[in-house]
Amino acid sequence: xxxxxxxxKITTLIVDDEPLARSNLxxxxxxxxxxxxxxxxxxxxxxxxxxxxxxxDLVFLDVQMPEHDGFDVVEQLGRDLPAAIIFVTAYDQYAxxxxxxxxxDYLLKPFDDTRFNLAxxxxxxxxxxxxxQPRKLDCLAIKSPGxxxxxRISEIDWIExxxxxxxxxxxxxxHMLRR
Numbered sequence: 529x530x531x532x533x534x535x536x537k538i539t540t541l542i543v544d545d546e547p548l549a550r551s552n553l554x555x556x557x558x559x560x561x562x563x564x565x566x567x568x569x570x571x572x573x574x575x576x577x578x579x580x581x582x583x584x585d586l587v588f589l590d591v592q593m594p595e596h597d598g599f600d601v602v603e604q605l606g607r608d609l610p611a612a613i614i615f616v617t618a619y620d621q622y623a624x625x626x627x628x629x630x631x632x633d634y635l636l637k638p639f640d641d642t643r644f645n646l647a648x649x650x651x652x653x654x655x656x657x658x659x660x661q662p663r664k665l666d667c668l669a670i671k672s673p674g675x676x677x678x679x680r681i682s683e684i685d686w687i688e689x690x691x692x693x694x695x696x697x698x699x700x701x702x703h704m705l706r707r
Contacts (some may be wrong), residue, residue, distance in 0.1 A: 537564035538655055539582065543601070544568075544590040544616065545577040547636070550574050553588050553616070553641075556644050562652065564603045572596035576604055591617035591626065600627045611658045612651040668696070670703045679703060 540563050543549045544682045557563045568580050569575040572593050578585065579601075587610045589598040598615055599622075615626040616636040626634045632654055633647040670677045679698055688695040696703040 536562070538586055538652065539561055539564050539566045539584040540586040540588070541566055541575070541578060541582070541610075542568045542588045542591075542599070543570075543572070544588070545570050545589070545593040549590065549616070556641070557648075560648065563648075570596070572601045574659040575601050579605060579610065580608060583608075585612060586612045586614070588614050588616050591615055591619060591622045599625065599629055611701050614651060615645050628641075652685045666703070670705070672703075 540555075542550050542553045542565065542623060544553070547570070550570070553569065554565060556696075557565055561603065563586075567578050569578055570593075570663055572595060575587075575589070578584075591598045598617075601610065602613065609630060612624060612632045613630065614633045615622070615631045615634060616635045616637065620636055623634045633650055652698060668679050668681065670679050679696065683698045685697045685699070686702055688697065690704070694705045696705060
């Protein structure tokens with residue numbers, strides 16, 4: 529597959545302890561050329577490993593699974609959450625908790641194609657909006673007489689306010705910024 533095709537696809541992971549449920553989601557997703565299924569998981573533990581290593585855009589996540597549930601997955605991922613999570617379950621009592629956990633949508637089994645496509649369209653919109661966001665700042669340009677140097681954000685130990693300036697302390701050096 530050409531590189532430009534791969535980058536335009538929405539990488540998707542299916543997480544459900546029931547093989548038939550995974551298969552049903554897979555069939556529905558394969559009908560959409562903008563989706564690339566990067567894997568299927570039958571447990572929360574496996575899902576955590578794959579999400580952390582592959583960083584999918586979209587995850588279809590079962591709520592109830594043996595050992596750990598979908599909410600445990602979201603909690604353990606912390607800030608490393610995918611752009612869109614759609615909870616999939618046969619139990620409607622978890623809907624409020626799913627949205628509180630940051631779910632984009634909640635598919636109640638059994639769902640029809642129309643309901644599935646609505647959830648998938650929402651995910652596509654969220655993912656597309658996220659790709660338009662500015663990149664995260666990872667370094668600062670430090671101007672000093674006659675030169676410009678770059679300082680990685682991760683190298684800053686602490687920042688001190690000094691009147692109209694900010695003093696950036698990085699290792700044994702201090703850099704002053706006016707803005």
